[in-house]
Amino acid sequence: MAVYKKTYRPYEGELTPGWSRFLVIPRYAFVEFRGKRFLSIFFFLSFIYPLICALIIYVQHNASALNLLGVQGARSLISINVTFFMSLLGWQSMLALFLASFIGPGQVSPDLANNALSLYLARPFSRVEYVLGKMSVLVILMSLMTWVPGLLCFGLQGYLEGWQWMRDNARLAGGIFFGAWIWILLLALLALALSAWVKWKPAAGGLMFGVFFVSAAFGAVINGVQRTRWGNLFNISHLVGVVWVQLFEGSNRTTNGAVFFRVVQGEELPLWTCWAALGVLSLVCLFMLARKIRGAEVVR
Amino acid sequence: MEPVIELDGLEVRFGPRVILKKLKAALTGRSVGLLGPNGAGKSTLINTLLGFHKPSAGTARILGRDIRTHAREVRSLIGYMPENDSYIAGMTGVHMVRLMAELAGLPPEHALERAHEAFFYVGLGEVRYRAIGTYSLGMKQAAKLAQAIAHGPKLLFLDEPTNGLDPPARARMIQLIQEIRDRGDLHLLLSSHLLRDVEDCCDQVLILKDGNVAAFCNLEEERRANRRFLELETRGEHNGDFLTAVQALGCETAPGAQGRIKLVMPDGLEVRSLYEIAAGQNVQIRRLNHKRDSLEDIFLKAMESPDGRL
Numbered sequence: 001m002a003v004y005k006k007t008y009r010p011y012e013g014e015l016t017p018g019w020s021r022f023l024v025i026p027r028y029a030f031v032e033f034r035g036k037r038f039l040s041i042f043f044f045l046s047f048i049y050p051l052i053c054a055l056i057i058y059v060q061h062n063a064s065a066l067n068l069l070g071v072q073g074a075r076s077l078i079s080i081n082v083t084f085f086m087s088l089l090g091w092q093s094m095l096a097l098f099l100a101s102f103i104g105p106g107q108v109s110p111d112l113a114n115n116a117l118s119l120y121l122a123r124p125f126s127r128v129e130y131v132l133g134k135m136s137v138l139v140i141l142m143s144l145m146t147w148v149p150g151l152l153c154f155g156l157q158g159y160l161e162g163w164q165w166m167r168d169n170a171r172l173a174g175g176i177f178f179g180a181w182i183w184i185l186l187l188a189l190l191a192l193a194l195s196a197w198v199k200w201k202p203a204a205g206g207l208m209f210g211v212f213f214v215s216a217a218f219g220a221v222i223n224g225v226q227r228t229r230w231g232n233l234f235n236i237s238h239l240v241g242v243v244w245v246q247l248f249e250g251s252n253r254t255t256n257g258a259v260f261f262r263v264v265q266g267e268e269l270p271l272w273t274c275w276a277a278l279g280v281l282s283l284v285c286l287f288m289l290a291r292k293i294r295g296a297e298v299v300r
Numbered sequence: 301m302e303p304v305i306e307l308d309g310l311e312v313r314f315g316p317r318v319i320l321k322k323l324k325a326a327l328t329g330r331s332v333g334l335l336g337p338n339g340a341g342k343s344t345l346i347n348t349l350l351g352f353h354k355p356s357a358g359t360a361r362i363l364g365r366d367i368r369t370h371a372r373e374v375r376s377l378i379g380y381m382p383e384n385d386s387y388i389a390g391m392t393g394v395h396m397v398r399l400m401a402e403l404a405g406l407p408p409e410h411a412l413e414r415a416h417e418a419f420f421y422v423g424l425g426e427v428r429y430r431a432i433g434t435y436s437l438g439m440k441q442a443a444k445l446a447q448a449i450a451h452g453p454k455l456l457f458l459d460e461p462t463n464g465l466d467p468p469a470r471a472r473m474i475q476l477i478q479e480i481r482d483r484g485d486l487h488l489l490l491s492s493h494l495l496r497d498v499e500d501c502c503d504q505v506l507i508l509k510d511g512n513v514a515a516f517c518n519l520e521e522e523r524r525a526n527r528r529f530l531e532l533e534t535r536g537e538h539n540g541d542f543l544t545a546v547q548a549l550g551c552e553t554a555p556g557a558q559g560r561i562k563l564v565m566p567d568g569l570e571v572r573s574l575y576e577i578a579a580g581q582n583v584q585i586r587r588l589n590h591k592r593d594s595l596e597d598i599f600l601k602a603m604e605s606p607d608g609r610l
Binding site: 008010011012013014016021028032110111113114115116118119121122123124125126294295296298 | 314343347350351352353372373375376378380382384385386387388389390391395399400402403404405406407410414418421433447449451452454457479480483485486
């Protein structure tokens with residue numbers, strides 16, 4: 001029967017499992033994402049740095065390539081070590097911040113502005129699933145930019161260097177994976193929370209940068225005026241940097257973080273306070289989301 | 301008959317304010333109208349049944365499922381057409397309906413097929429690939445109905461479905477609702493300010509006032525009763541004899557000025573008999589009306605009671 005001749009009829013067919021329904025949201029979001037040229041180009045350009053890193057790793061292990069380029073001594077100039085991988089993750093994480101600032105504000109605010117939440121939540125679909133669905137859009141894209149290329153480079157280095165190198169440097173893989181996840185979750189929560197409270201997308205995007213740069217400046221002012229280091233509690237990249245150094249190197253520190261996440265020696269906060277501050281920030285974001293993600297707004 | 305919606309002492313509070321005050325009712329009709337003035341609690345009741353607000357006391361059951369303990373299951377049975385302008389920005393109409401059907405659990409290919417069907421069904425087939433944000437108000441209302449029925453719910457909540465529609469669009473919307481109702485596959489709960497909408501589409505009505513159930517009645521029974529209630533306008537010299545004759549047939553009568561008579565016919569008596577008596581008495585029946593304003597009467601009576609209870 002032609003579709004236009006059909007009348008209303010109940011649905012008797014199979015249903016998808018309840019746990020998988022939050023994945024519907026990223027599927028639709030990626031279709032929309034593909035249609036945005038600027039974001040697509042930005043996303044693909046973000047792989048340049050990992051590609052360069054992969055090339056360096058390859059060339060480092062290819063004597064004929066080094067001879068061909070006439071840089072036989074390059075092997076000693078660039079070391080594939082903790083600094084190399086931390087720099088890779090640092091650059092990629094900074095790009096992830098840009099991506100979250102571009103995409104994040106468009107996640108929740110249009111649904112709030114157009115009362116779409118009542119449509120989502122009137123289905124067998126909870127607020128948690130809605131947030132998970134929206135978060136997964138950011139998490140998947142930022143994962144592809146951060147820990148996925150990071151681990152691929154690590155795998156390439158391990159493949160070329162040998163199993164023993166991999167075993168000796170397993171901590172690096174953990175640092176890349178867990179360090180990136182901490183950053184990704186923090187960015188995703190922050191982006192969604194700001195998107196839920198600031199309905200104007202450019203303002204929400206700007207505020208995302210503001211949270212990082214203005215709060216870091218505020219922290220620096222506190223440090224300067226009070227002659228303390230506790231102002232760094234307001235500097236999110238400092239908090240993440242301290243955690244990263246711990247994840248990558250444990251107690252045998254040889255670096256002071258990566259680009260944007262650099263920790264000035266002598267100004268480090270105790271590790272537990274960094275974890276606690278990041279935890280509090282995440283809880284604040286979750287609280288902000290819980291207040292706004294509702295099927296119907298309550299006017300008290 | 302098992303109630304479609306059973307309100308069991310349902311109370312909802314927003315801070316210190318009590319919005320729904322221990323409502324008790326068992327709605328069994330195929331289509332139930334929810335009436336009440338602004339602030340009566342109609343939308344709050346619908347939102348509570350959908351799980352958007354938590355009851356502070358009591359509960360409700362939808363098709364036998366408790367909204368407190370089986371909220372997800374309850375929502376899988378419901379299709380909801382909200383009162384406000386609700387859509388997903390930047391999406392075409394058919395994609396939005398498909399997304400909503402997928403979130404209700406339909407596999408993508410079924411969701412797409414039913415989204416197209418729903419769009420044709422509500423009369424938006426030609427504009428289904430247009431961004432929904434560019435739709436007119438009437439089209440948005442129809443799109444909201446499409447997303448509410450696309451997944452084939454057992455119970456449809458329609459919150460002010462004719463809001464802002466011009467007369468032809470309203471007539472089309474009412475016709476759609478009647479068509480869905482008459483198929484008998486699902487139940488309807490229609491919330492509206494407009495008595496006419498409820499009268500056209502519903503067989504039961506729940507009237508709320510200040511968070512209380514002010515009235516609950518079966519419109520079908522009222523209509524049956526109204527068919528026995530007539531208003532006549534007569535001309536002739538023997539009106540008194542006409543009255544006596546119809547009373548002798550068992551009619552209750554109330555004569556008014558200028559030959560007007562209100563009467564209630566007993567069961568089994570046909571209107572034709574009145575004409576026959578009138579012809580025999582040489583009385584002209586110039587006008588004969590069945591009583592039509594029953595819902596308005598019920599509504600006004602409910603609104604007059606000071607505490608919102610009949």
